[in-house]
Amino acid sequence: MTDDAIKDSPEQAEFRAYCRNWLDENPLTAPTVRLPQSALEIMTPQQMDYLQSWQKRAYDAGLIGCDYAKEYGGGGRNNCQRIANEEMQKTKLPFFPNIVGLDMAAPTIFFHANEEVKKELLPSTFSGETIWCQGFSEPGAGSDLAGLNTFAEKKGDKWIINGHKVWTSLAHFADWMILIARTDKSQKHGGLTYFVVPIKENLGKSVDVQPLIKMTGETGFNEVRFENLEIDDKYRIDEIGKGWTVTQTTLLHERSAGQLVSAKSEGGGSGQDETGVMAGLINLAKSNFTNGESSVKNPLIRDELMQLLIRIEGLEQNQRRNRVAKLCDHPFRIPLQWKLVATEIAQGVGNLSMQIEGAASSLYIADVNSPSKGQSPLFYMNSFGMTIAGGTSEVMRNILGERVLGLAKTK
Amino acid sequence: MLDQTRDAGTQPNNFGFGENEVMLRDSVKKFFKNNLSTEKLHRLVAGDFDLHRDATAKWDKELWQQMVELGWTGLAVPEAAGGIGMSAVAVASIAEEAGKAALPSPLIPTLCSTYVLKACSSAIASSALESIVNGSAFSLAITNQKGSWEPEQTDVSVENNQLNGTAYFVQDAQKVDSFIVSAKNSKGVGLYLVDAKTQGLTINQDAIVDLTRDQAHLSFNKVEAKCLTESGSDALTQAHPALLTIVAADMVGAAEWQLQTTTEYAKMRKQFERQIGFFQAVKHPLVNLMVMIDQAKSLVYNAACAIDHEPEKAEQYARMANSMASDMADFGSGRSVQLHGGIGFTWECFIHIYFKRQMHNQFLYGDGKYQRSKLADMILGAVSQ
Numbered sequence: 001m002t003d004d005a006i007k008d009s010p011e012q013a014e015f016r017a018y019c020r021n022w023l024d025e026n027p028l029t030a031p032t033v034r035l036p037q038s039a040l041e042i043m044t045p046q047q048m049d050y051l052q053s054w055q056k057r058a059y060d061a062g063l064i065g066c067d068y069a070k071e072y073g074g075g076g077r078n079n080c081q082r083i084a085n086e087e088m089q090k091t092k093l094p095f096f097p098n099i100v101g102l103d104m105a106a107p108t109i110f111f112h113a114n115e116e117v118k119k120e121l122l123p124s125t126f127s128g129e130t131i132w133c134q135g136f137s138e139p140g141a142g143s144d145l146a147g148l149n150t151f152a153e154k155k156g157d158k159w160i161i162n163g164h165k166v167w168t169s170l171a172h173f174a175d176w177m178i179l180i181a182r183t184d185k186s187q188k189h190g191g192l193t194y195f196v197v198p199i200k201e202n203l204g205k206s207v208d209v210q211p212l213i214k215m216t217g218e219t220g221f222n223e224v225r226f227e228n229l230e231i232d233d234k235y236r237i238d239e240i241g242k243g244w245t246v247t248q249t250t251l252l253h254e255r256s257a258g259q260l261v262s263a264k265s266e267g268g269g270s271g272q273d274e275t276g277v278m279a280g281l282i283n284l285a286k287s288n289f290t291n292g293e294s295s296v297k298n299p300l301i302r303d304e305l306m307q308l309l310i311r312i313e314g315l316e317q318n319q320r321r322n323r324v325a326k327l328c329d330h331p332f333r334i335p336l337q338w339k340l341v342a343t344e345i346a347q348g349v350g351n352l353s354m355q356i357e358g359a360a361s362s363l364y365i366a367d368v369n370s371p372s373k374g375q376s377p378l379f380y381m382n383s384f385g386m387t388i389a390g391g392t393s394e395v396m397r398n399i400l401g402e403r404v405l406g407l408a409k410t411k
Numbered sequence: 412m413l414d415q416t417r418d419a420g421t422q423p424n425n426f427g428f429g430e431n432e433v434m435l436r437d438s439v440k441k442f443f444k445n446n447l448s449t450e451k452l453h454r455l456v457a458g459d460f461d462l463h464r465d466a467t468a469k470w471d472k473e474l475w476q477q478m479v480e481l482g483w484t485g486l487a488v489p490e491a492a493g494g495i496g497m498s499a500v501a502v503a504s505i506a507e508e509a510g511k512a513a514l515p516s517p518l519i520p521t522l523c524s525t526y527v528l529k530a531c532s533s534a535i536a537s538s539a540l541e542s543i544v545n546g547s548a549f550s551l552a553i554t555n556q557k558g559s560w561e562p563e564q565t566d567v568s569v570e571n572n573q574l575n576g577t578a579y580f581v582q583d584a585q586k587v588d589s590f591i592v593s594a595k596n597s598k599g600v601g602l603y604l605v606d607a608k609t610q611g612l613t614i615n616q617d618a619i620v621d622l623t624r625d626q627a628h629l630s631f632n633k634v635e636a637k638c639l640t641e642s643g644s645d646a647l648t649q650a651h652p653a654l655l656t657i658v659a660a661d662m663v664g665a666a667e668w669q670l671q672t673t674t675e676y677a678k679m680r681k682q683f684e685r686q687i688g689f690f691q692a693v694k695h696p697l698v699n700l701m702v703m704i705d706q707a708k709s710l711v712y713n714a715a716c717a718i719d720h721e722p723e724k725a726e727q728y729a730r731m732a733n734s735m736a737s738d739m740a741d742f743g744s745g746r747s748v749q750l751h752g753g754i755g756f757t758w759e760c761f762i763h764i765y766f767k768r769q770m771h772n773q774f775l776y777g778d779g780k781y782q783r784s785k786l787a788d789m790i791l792g793a794v795s796q
Contacts, residue, residue, distance in 0.1 A: 007424060282791065297794045299784070305791070306783035310731045314706030317713045321705075324425045326433045327712065337702055397698040398691070405674045405697055407688035 008083070015066075015080045019087035022061050028054060028093060037375070037382055038266075039099040040169045040389075041220040048131075048173050051097035055128030063088065064102070064263040065126035068110065073123025081261040088265040092276075095266045100170060101125040101132035103262045105178050107253040109196065110260070112238040112246050121176070121196065126263075133174035133199070135165040135224060136247070143395045145180075146189045146244060150226065152181035159236065161197065161206075161229040167389065171209045171222040175200045178250060180243050192243030196235050199224070206230065216381045254390045256342075257335035277349050278309055281356065288371050290358030304352050311345050333404050340396040343386035350380030422720045426712040427500045435497070436504040439483065443512035446474055449668075449761045456515055456622040460758050466616035468585040468625035470515040475586075476546070484518060485544035487525040487653075492540035499653060499718040503660040503711055510664030513768050515623045517548035517586040519661055524549035524591055526653035530646035531602060531639040539589065539604055539639070548587040551654075552578035552605075552629050553647065560777045562593060562600055562647035567631055569594040572638065574603060574631040582775070584614050584627035592629075592636065593643050602643040603636035610634070621771040622764055652722075652729035654776050656714045659729075659736035662772045663708045665765050666739050669747040670700050672762065676751055687750075696746045703739035710735050727789055730782040737779035740769040 008016060033046045042048050058064050066081040068074025096102060106125050109118055124130035141148035150163025161181055171177070177199050184191030199207045206229035211219040238246045252258040285296040285305060295301050315338070321327045322334040353376035354361040365374035387393045401407040456469045478484055487502045488494020502522055509518050525543060528536045543549060555566040556579050567576035574594050581590065584607075592603045605612060611634040617626040640646050674697055677688030687693050710732035717725040744766040748755040755762045777785070788794075 285791070296791055299794075302787040302791060302794075303780060303783050306734070306786045309786070309790070310710070310735050310783070311706065313713070313728075313731055314710050314735060317709035318705055320424060321426070321709045321712060324428060327426070327428060333701070334705060337705060341702060341706075394691070394695070397695045400698045400701065401688070401694035405670075405688075405694075405701065407674065407677060407694050407697070408686040410689070410691075 009079070011078055012080055012083050015077060016083045016087060019063060019084050022063075023087060023091045023093075026057070026061070028057075031094070035094055036218070036220070037379060039095050039097050040385065041214075041216075041218045041382065042097055042170065042173065043219050045173075048097055051094060052128045052131075054094055055096045055098060058088075058096070058263070058265065059127040063265075064096070065106070065122070066263070067260060068106070068122065068126070072110065072118050073126050079261075081263060085261065085264045093265045096128065096263060097170075097173075098125065098128045098131055100134050100174075100178070101128070101130065101176075102264075104134060104250045104254050105132045105176070105196070107258055107260045107262070108178060108194070108237065108246060108250045111249050112194070113196070114234060116234060117196065117237075130176055131170060131174045133168050133171040133177050133222075133224075134250075135168060135177045135179035135197075137167045138164055139166055143392055145247070146192065148180060148182060148192070150179070150181045151185075152183050152193060152195065154183070154233075154240075157233045159195065159231050159233065161195075161226045161231065163226050165224045165226075166212070167221050168209075168224045169221045169389075171199070171224050172211060172219075177224070178237075180247055183240055183243075189244040190241050192247070193240050194237040194243040194246040195231065196237060197229065197231050202229055214382075214385070216378055218382075251391065252335075255336070255339035255396075257332065257338060277346075278312055281305065281308070281349060281353055284353060284372065284376070285356045288356050288358065288360065290355060295356045295358065301352070301356060304348075304355070308345065308348050308352060311341070311348070315341055315345065330404050336396070336400050336404060339390060340393055340400070343383070344393060346386055347380070347383035350376070350383040354380055422713075422716045426716040427498045427719060428504075428712075432498065432501045432504065435486075435501055436508065438481075439505050439508045440511075442478075442481070443508055443514065446477075447471070447512045447514060449513075449764075452513055452515075452623075453761055453764065457758065457764060463618075466618050466625065468515070468583070469622070470586060475516050475518075475548075478516070478518065479546040482544075484521055484546065484548070485525075487522060487529070488540045488544050489529065492537055493544045494540065499656065499715040500712055502653075503656055503715040506657045506660035507664035507667075507708075507711070510661035510666075510768075510772075511668050513623045513665060513668070513764055517550065517583040519657060520550035520582045520587065521548045522657050523650075523654045524551055526650040526657075527551060527591055527602065527646060528639065530649040533638075533640055535604060535637045536639045542589075547589060548583075549589050549591060550582050550584055550587040552581045552590045553593040554578065554580040556628075558774070560781070562644040565593045565595060565600060567592055567594040569596045569601060569603060569636065572603075572636055574605065574634040574636050577628055577630050579628045580617075581627050581629055583624050584629065585616065585625045590629065591639065592631070593647065594636075596641065598641060600643040601641045602639040602646055604639050605631075605634055605636045609636075619771070621767045623768045624771065648726075651776075652714060652718050652725035655729040655733040655782070656711055656718065658772055658775045659707065659714070659733045660711050662736040662740040662769060663704060663711055665769055665772070666700065666704050666707070666736075666743040669743045669762070669765050669769075670697065670704060672765075673697060673747045673750050680752075693750055696750065700739070700743045700746055703735065703742060707732065707736040707739045727786065730786045730789075733776065734779040734782035734786070737773045737782070740773050741779075744769040 031050045062075050063084040066075040066077045070076040138148045152159045152161045177197050179195045179197050182191050183193040206227050208225040209222050211222050288295045318334050357371050360371050363370035398410050402409050485494040486497050490496040528540050555564050567578050590605045592605050593600050611632040613630040614627045619626050677693050680687050714728035714732040717728045747762050754760050
């Protein structure tokens with residue numbers, strides 16, 4: 001067993017000290033606007049400006065893209081992104097707005113794009129100057145993603161794209177989109193090709209973005225239509241017909257099961273890291289009443305609080321065990337569980353916060369008497385976005401059953 | 412109260428699993444694979460399905476002897492007392508493999524007793540630890556008729572070093588050489604060492620569901636006992652995280668067997684012209700079980716690691732591990748029978764052996780709800796009546 005398994009490597013230890021010091025010495029000024037619970041609900045340019053300038057500062061300080069090579073705008077370090085994330089987590093800081101860029105576009109471009117595109121797009125993705133959105137789902141292709149119909153037709157060294165994407169978070173701010181399109185109608189998975197496409201510069205021309213309203217009343221996601229969008233062949237990612245393979249790289253990283261760790265800073269805003277959420281939930285229970293009695297004294301609420309606390313600790317200890325290969329039976333067993341378990345825990349937190357508030361959980365954002373300023377019902381409703389987006393819990397269970405347990409495939 | 416800023420430096424990141432621990436775990440795994448197949452286990456313990464079968468323990472004494480010679484039974488005994496003095500994670504991983512094999516033996520109660528003896532710090536406790544290294548098996552007689560796991564609550568009392576009363580739910584009583592008995596003395600509760608053959612001690616066999624162990628209630632009638640410690644509550648409280656963790660590890664191992672065996676069945680059994688594992692009504696519960704196992708396993712290693720490296724947090728982490736493991740055992744056992752369908756409901760299918768072991772494990776030292784109510788008192792503060 002290597003020394004890394006026991007403690008930080010010398011490089012990590014030095015970097016950790018640097019991060020801690022930088023974060024201590026460079027406190028962030030508080031936002032003048034209300035921040036949403038995650039990057040997926042950014043609605044106004046004011047929110048975006050504030051979050052984008054925070055991401056730029058963090059990038060300039062070397063806290064983003066730590067493990068990517070310097071020639072792509074990275075830090076050229078080894079296994080240091082996790083260290084930066086841990087230190088940012090401890091300091092109450094807002095999330096980064098470029099979530100699609102950091103979690104999905106950057107690792108996909110890194111593993112599959114040509115040199116020119118890597119150098120063109122990676123640095124500004126890390127700095128947050130290039131905002132990304134994801135063009136995967138379509139009206140007719142959700143869980144069965146490979147059934148998508150957006151079509152890319154080759155004309156010389158250009159591609160002409162036509163189609164309709166939905167649930168496209170951040171499309172109203174995005175400069176670029178990661179896109180899967182069909183290039184061959186005669187086969188399903190093998191007929192897909194992956195692209196990166198500039199959308200902002202084509203808005204109102206070959207690209208149309210319309211907001212969709214979430215069940216919470218928030219915007220933040222959109223539908224995107226392409227009408228003869230023309231792009232250069234250099235923005236094709238990997239080979240023609242390899243789109244499904246490239247998509248797996250994106251999805252693994254989206255589900256935090258990929259090879260590269262993405263920059264994360266989720267200790268603040270109104271969203272919080274899980275330990276913070278739990279502390280918040282306990283405080284909520286201490287100051288609220290359900291059915292006329294103190295919530296924290298209700299034995300059923302106490303039991304559910306402890307169940308969540310245990311599951312959150314279990315999630316954390318799984319991540320710890322996953323870094324010790326000899327304690328893991330199958331290389332994907334823990335990584336592929338993360339998305340499923342983390343989002344279902346979040347939903348449990350949201351649900352329990354409603355129980356804790358009792359009758360007062362009826363009060364929403366605009367009601368000054370809401371014990372959580374409406375955040376509890378908002379979070380609970382938004383948690384369904386988490387258990388649906390990026391592979392529903394049902395699809396995640398299929399993937400785990402098939403790829404890890406080896407059970408017969410659904411498709 | 413709630414730990415907001417975990418200090419990364421308190422516990423080793425790898426839970427203390429160094430090369431020695433991994434080697435040990437692998438050799439235990441191999442030993443059970445070679446020496447105790449499920450077929451052999453079924454022949455050994457499930458020969459008699461009679462509801463009124465006699466309660467004599469069925470176990471392989473030679474296998475136990477081999478384990479003693481390999482040094483596994485004295486694993487947690489400190490080097491000063493002649494043992495190997497290995498870490499609690501090593502102990503947990505052995506308990507996990509024993510659970511996976513559904514091993515009938517006094518291993519689990521002896522490992523638990525080791526931690527109680529270590530917490531006694533007396534000359535008598537030290538010589539008891541030495542006898543464990545030499546092959547003696549121990550069990551704990553610390554539970555009253557109501558099944559209380561609280562150290563103060565015992566139906567045994569002591570006067571002039573003589574025990575009177577009854578201790579209940581004593582594990583593997585037929586297989587062990589000595590008992591550690593909690594008894595009320597003039598100051599509180601003490602712990603006493605009693606040889607299984609002592610005059611005045613009656614070992615009353617319970618007729619139990621689980622085929623992989625035996626259980627008894629012990630009647631004491633003026634039984635001569637040696638005092639291990641006058642402060643029995645303190646010693647039991649100190650050893651308590653280890654007890655919870657060892658039983659939780661056993662459950663994790665058994666649940667992994669249930670998962671693998673049921674998964675194999677779901678790949679082999681065909682209905683509606685398909686492997687039944689194709690259907691999400693089968694596939695998804697198996698995944699849910701896997702998720703619970705992984706959580707429980709990681710929580711067990713964390714609790715075991717805390718016993719050696721972060722003792723002030725050990726109780727909290729052990730309750731978390733045992734709670735998750737108990738719920739996992741309940742869910743996994745139910746699903747393993749249900750997903751096997753009709754065959755899973757028969758005596759000839761091996762599934763029932765693990766189902767019964769898990770039913771038994773679930774309540775030992777407190778079920779999941781009990782652990783959570785204790786944890787809630789620690790974290791939220793107790794609710795005044």
